[in-house]
Amino acid sequence: MKIYRLHVLLSTDSRSILRGAFEVEKILREEIAKNGLESEVQVLRTGGWGIEEGVQLTVYPGGLVYVINNMDDIPYLVEEHFLKGRPVKKLMYEIEAPAKVEMALPIEEEIMKKQTRIILRNVGLINPEDINEYIAHDGYQALAHVFTMTPKQVIAEVKASELLGRGGAGFPTGLKWELTANAPAKPKYIICNADEGEPGTFKDRVIMEGDPHSIIESMAIAGYAVGANKGFIYVRGEYDLSIHRLNVAIKQAKEIGLLGKNILGSIFDFDIEVRIGAGSYVCGEETALMESLEGKRGEPRSKPPYPTTEGLWAKPTVINNVETLANIPLIILKGAEWYKSLGVEGSRGTKVFTLFGDVNAKGVIEVPFGFTLKELIYEIGYGIKGGKNLKLVQLGGSSGSFITPEHLDIPIDWQSVRKIGAGQGSGAILVLDETRCVIDFLKNLLAFFTHESCGKCVPCRVGLPKALDLLNRITSGNVDTDELEFMEDLANVMKNTSFCGLGQAAANQILESLKYFKTEFINHIKTGYCPANKCGRLL
């Protein structure tokens, strides 16, 4: 094996590719060749670190992160760092806030300092399109290990880890597996819910683009545990690269017998198919997803029966989120006890968040449960852009909950968040500063839900456009403040009677806006004042 002097990890997640990662690679290789460094510098494609800036090059040894925004900088970088060994400070990742923070430190020491990467353990480190790199990082060891256990033991281990589903509802994964395993009907199915449609949530994408094999391995383990031989990954249609990499991963795993018939010489068969969503938000809801998978119109089903007894094609089905599944191999390898050492009582392990909005360092982060929002926003996120004050955090995406500044010290774990009537949902953290208008924000949310409502039930289908209509009238000043009560009543009915979470969550956004920002509504109606100067009207 060839030994290189420098290893350059090139981020090739879809975000980097859009910013020209492949062009960067081409120029980089040309420049390396020009300087005669081919035998000394190796360029490797990896997933992304979850950093939202430019195309990232991470250079080992050292672990310095360069951010390439301009192709013209590449020759200089190659010459200075790769040839002459002088790290180029001006090209390194930096965060604008509050004073400039230069990250001229190895990635492990600065960017990742406060994070604990369990789920994202391989993301950014390995080439997602090469199964050997995954295997070199202990990949498929867990799968091999479960064949020394009985399915019941596997389920017991997952149950003991107290792993909760990361899709938003927080249902105990082990229990879900057990219920499915105990359901008498056959065949059984494993579905990976990768229809990540929640606005502002892209953690699953980062996992699938950076470490697709972890999903494949986990699904096979789940299949073994519950007695299923077929798995489906339902991927959001817009996630081209995820679809490609999952398919590559499945092909590679099949080639070396890690999927298909008699996996690793056992009597266990498991196959996975990637199915592509067609752009419907509601298909992220598990029963709507199954309808869509069956080739029907993607609309939620009535529950009960639950998927564990009557899921896909009315057969017992385990449906787990991408992030949930990514936990499985480590739980099997390192054991439930180790897993429980992370996080806090009732919320074990780590959680991947997507931090975005008016925050200085945006991106995907992973921390153990128990961090407060303040830590996430002000330490990992380096505070609010332009040093402004925080107005509102929307936790869990568009279906999530409002968290106002007085609750910033509450640790983010299932029970603490629930105590203040919120939910952590998908793990999106949208930060809004004081100059944002809550009505404008709410209009955007409702427009989204109106567009995504499947049209099945009346409160959601009709209630949403009517609520949006009311909001437009509020910002045009053509209503009385009494209308706010009417809007609240409407939202309550929507919340109480909508068929699925979509209508309920949409109504929740209205209710929370009114709960925390009623004065702002009244100001809009009475004086036409809008803090963002967005809802302007002629007085």
Place this chain on the structure above:
Amino acid sequence: MGKLSLKINGNEVEVDPGLTVLQVAKSFGIDIPTLCHHDQLNPIGACRLCVVETKQGTLQPACTLPATQGLEVETESVRVVEARKFILNLLFAERNHYCMYCEVSGDCELQNMGYRYGIDHFAFSPYQNKFPTDFGHKYILLEHNRCILCRRCVRACSDLASHYVLGIVNRGAHTMLSPDMESPLKASSCVSCGVCVQVCPTGSLSDKIGAYLGKTAEMTKTKSVCANCSVGCGVIAFTKANHLIKIWGEWESPVNHGILCELGRFTPLYEKRKKVLQPIIRQEGTREVESYQEAIKKAALKLKKATNPGGLINAKTTNETVEAFSNLFSDFLKSKNVGLMESYNEKAVKLSGDGCLEDILTAETIVLYKVDPSVSHGVVASWVKRAVTSGAYLYIVTDEEHNLAFHATETFKSSEADKLVDLLGNKNKVVVIFNPQIEDSDLHILAKVKAVYLPLFKSANSMGAVKKGLNGNLGKSDVALIVASDFSGDSNLLNSLKDVGYLIVISNYISPLTERADLIIPSATWLETSGTITNLEGKIQNISAIREASEGVKTDREIIVDLMGALG
């Protein structure tokens, strides 16, 4: 399993497991309002009008909420009523629900709910999105602007009638009903079974004739049986001032469970042929109207004088008519020269033993042997498609284009029928649907299969007539009596009558056959006749007169009895 106990509106009740709260409430006489729910359809919980409040304070739709041990619900609590009002307000404001301009005003379930919950104004600005109207279909009006998206029609079209024409397209506020994924109803694969019209709660789906002729409450309802083919579907006919306005399938009928086909639901409404209203005698090229008594006398005289009187009867007539007709010839005219307008292979008739239509639904393998029920026996086609949808194999033997070929597991040419016989050897629960007019050679093939046989007779009472011993054509005769009913006569029949010296025709309508007749006696149509008919399963069912016949026009049986009197 034992009984469950739960509380509805504070009353402890005991029920069997496996019911929904709505079903339980209904069985105890508690009326929970519904819109998207229909007793014949699987509940989907779309309209949310049936919400009830649980002990935990949540609102749950009664139509999909399973009744479980210890459940406590309130069906008209303050919160429930408020939610229902909001839902109704939203529905009324969604599309065009200005009741006074709607033809089903007074028959509309949405409107009824509006009255029940005191919706007296639009709480939101109404009619937010305008949708197209689709009025091109031969029978059905589809007004999207009055649709409340309850999807009863979608479920009825697919789950009950198995045509899978109607579906839902777009989403959110743009959601709309659509035949064949965005085709106008006229150009779609709609087979005009009309079950969608029957289940629509509003004025969104209505039929062109029924829509504008008043409220259902003002109509007379008559339960009867359709006589347009041998299936014998239960129908409910709606009449007003002796006019037939609409025909619905009877949900309780063990034969069709409410499903009809075009022939049953719409064809009778569009009957445009000219009725025979008075007896007519043709003499030397002229036609003269005759009184009924004179006509009977004349007919009796001609038959009496005949050396070889013959009779031919339409298999649509009732068992009682067939009986009287047979007696007329055997007892009064001492003639054996009687025939049926259809001829069947006796062996084929014998082959069909105890098969019934329900067998299709439970079959694992269905064979359509040289028949296409979608053309002539629509409900049988529905049942076959339903069975295929739930996993049955369908094999078709045909030498022609077949409408159900799309649903078939495999289609065979008649020359390849042997292959099918081999294939059926290892199949269970086989139902063979065939035409009892088939040749002996076909029968020979079919007899090799272990199956339940269902013969698709042509007419409503073919089975009854054949059982009475009537089969096949009329022999040579000088004076013939034809009970034509609504049959117009085809060239075969007209040719066979070439040598008849004197032709007496009892007919509903003016037709080529009556043109040939020397004496025409008008008769009541099946809509105006009561009696029994025997369907293809051998089930004897009552048909009732849906309306009164025109003045002076008698039923076939009455005419035959009068002839007997004149002969007697």
